[in-house]
Amino acid sequence: MEALGKYSFGLGDRFGHQGNAQLKAIMAAYEKGIDITPVWNKSNREHITIGTQPSDVRTEADTVTRSAGFKRPYFVDADHINLENVDRFIGCSDFFTIDVASYIGKKANKDEINEFMIRAERYSGELNIAGPKLTLETSKSQIRQIAEKYLFAAKKAQEIYNKIEKAKGKDNFVTEVSMDEVAQPQTPLELFFILQMLATENIPLQTIAPKFSGRFNKGVEYVGDPILFAREFEQDLLVIGYAVREFDLPVNLKMSIHSGSDKFAIYPYIGSIIKKTAKGIHLKTAGTTWLEEVIGLAESGGEGLEFVKEIYCGSLKKIDELCAPYADVIDIKVSSLPSTYEVSKWNSQKFSDTLKHIPGNHDYNPSMRQLIHVAYKLAAIKMNEYYRLLETNEQVITKCVYENIYDRHICRLFGIR
Numbered sequence: 262m263e264a265l266g267k268y269s270f271g272l273g274d275r276f277g278h279q280g281n282a283q284l285k286a287i288m289a290a291y292e293k294g295i296d297i298t299p300v301w302n303k304s305n306r307e308h309i310t311i312g313t314q315p316s317d318v319r320t321e322a323d324t325v326t327r328s329a330g331f332k333r334p335y336f337v338d339a340d341h342i343n344l345e346n347v348d349r350f351i352g353c354s355d356f357f358t359i360d361v362a363s364y365i366g367k368k369a370n371k372d373e374i375n376e377f378m379i380r381a382e383r384y385s386g387e388l389n390i391a392g393p394k395l396t397l398e399t400s401k402s403q404i405r406q407i408a409e410k411y412l413f414a415a416k417k418a419q420e421i422y423n424k425i426e427k428a429k430g431k432d433n434f435v436t437e438v439s440m441d442e443v444a445q446p447q448t449p450l451e452l453f454f455i456l457q458m459l460a461t462e463n464i465p466l467q468t469i470a471p472k473f474s475g476r477f478n479k480g481v482e483y484v485g486d487p488i489l490f491a492r493e494f495e496q497d498l499l500v501i502g503y504a505v506r507e508f509d510l511p512v513n514l515k516m517s518i519h520s521g522s523d524k525f526a527i528y529p530y531i532g533s534i535i536k537k538t539a540k541g542i543h544l545k546t547a548g549t550t551w552l553e554e555v556i557g558l559a560e561s562g563g564e565g566l567e568f569v570k571e572i573y574c575g576s577l578k579k580i581d582e583l584c585a586p587y588a589d590v591i592d593i594k595v596s597s598l599p600s601t602y603e604v605s606k607w608n609s610q611k612f613s614d615t616l617k618h619i620p621g622n623h624d625y626n627p628s629m630r631q632l633i634h635v636a637y638k639l640a641a642i643k644m645n646e647y648y649r650l651l652e653t654n655e656q657v658i659t660k661c662v663y664e665n666i667y668d669r670h671i672c673r674l675f676g677i678r
């Protein structure tokens with residue numbers, strides 16, 4: 262298998278039309294000396310909502326890379342999969358995000374916990390992760406609590422991993438374990454013992470996606486203190502480095518941030534910390550390419566603008582249904598949402614400015630942006646018309662998708678000017 266690079270970017274493309282534009286952003290970064298491995302990710306939830314198959318993502322990734330003459334590695338990520346839905350991803354994916362969030366807090370049995378304690382006890386007391394830079398205090402009872410909270414999830418991760426390994430063969434895919442879609446963040450201390458559990462379960466982990474402090478809502482800015490995030494992130498990196506040596510995890514194990522896209526306030530911190538510490542990163546973005554399609558159609562005017570106005574009006578009517586699957590990762594202020602009547606009078610510029618995430622633009626409305634983000638189902642039920650509009654207005658949309666990934670994400674993260 263080809264190797265996941267030091268830097269990799271998770272790209273979501275719900276409707277499968279923007280792979281070229283996304284790849285162009287990756288290639289533009291390469292021109293600036295930043296080598297990023299593109300990883301196309303799409304969750305089971307998105308496949309079900311739209312009615313696509315995991316193999317569609319493989320076809321898209323293969324097609325766009327071939328036609329662009331892209332010779333470096335790229336991957337197709339089975340995003341947030343579990344034991345129940347992994348099967349249909351196995352053949353066409355070579356990156357698996359094993360999601361064990363729903364198992365956190367369920368207790369493993371007593372013997373399993375005791376067995377883990379025998380290995381973990383020796384880290385009680387003063388845990389010297391990186392000398393003066395990071396020393397953590399812990400006790401046996403605290404370690405036991407961590408085991409009670411996470412060991413069952415680690416064992417489930419192994420079960421899922423084994424299923425994939427059996428079908429694909431060892432070393433033929435990248436393994437990520439994710440725990441981000443939960444309410445409580447994992448502390449650096451918890452991360453350390455989670456990594457010990459995953460190593461004990463023999464999972465050759467290449468990326469790990471914890472839940473950080475603060476909120477990572479879909480498509481909008483980070484909610485929290487960026488300075489506190491930066492401190493936690495740097496401590497997590499030190500923990501990963503120490504755990505790799507201590508537990509013989511793969512040396513290329515790196516942090517995966519499920520950003521939900523658009524975390525502009527913390528990108529510069531992430532960028533400077535990975536640069537300073539010479540660490541890699543996997544930054545997963547959400548399916549916000551869909552939002553760029555909506556923006557592009559709005560900017561195109563005419564029937565494109567009418568179509569996206571209809572989507573918005575429909576989303577107001579079905580707001581509860583659309584938001585339910587995303588309750589943990591959106592924060593919509595209903596009172597900030599413009600009415601159907603108001604929006605009916607908007608021109609292209611007004612619609613686009615309201616939806617486009619340009620900090621400081623006073624028309625920008627994060628609540629409307631989040632609602633549209635989860636409203637893609639409404640385009641999926643008018644698929645033929647939607648695809649026809651995407652194709653007719655391809656040029657405008659491609660530009661929106663490219664600028665979003667390159668200018669707003671990659672440049673901010675890697676400090677490209």
Ligand SMILES: [Zn+2]
Binds near residue numbers: 341441
């Ligand atoms: Zn996630």
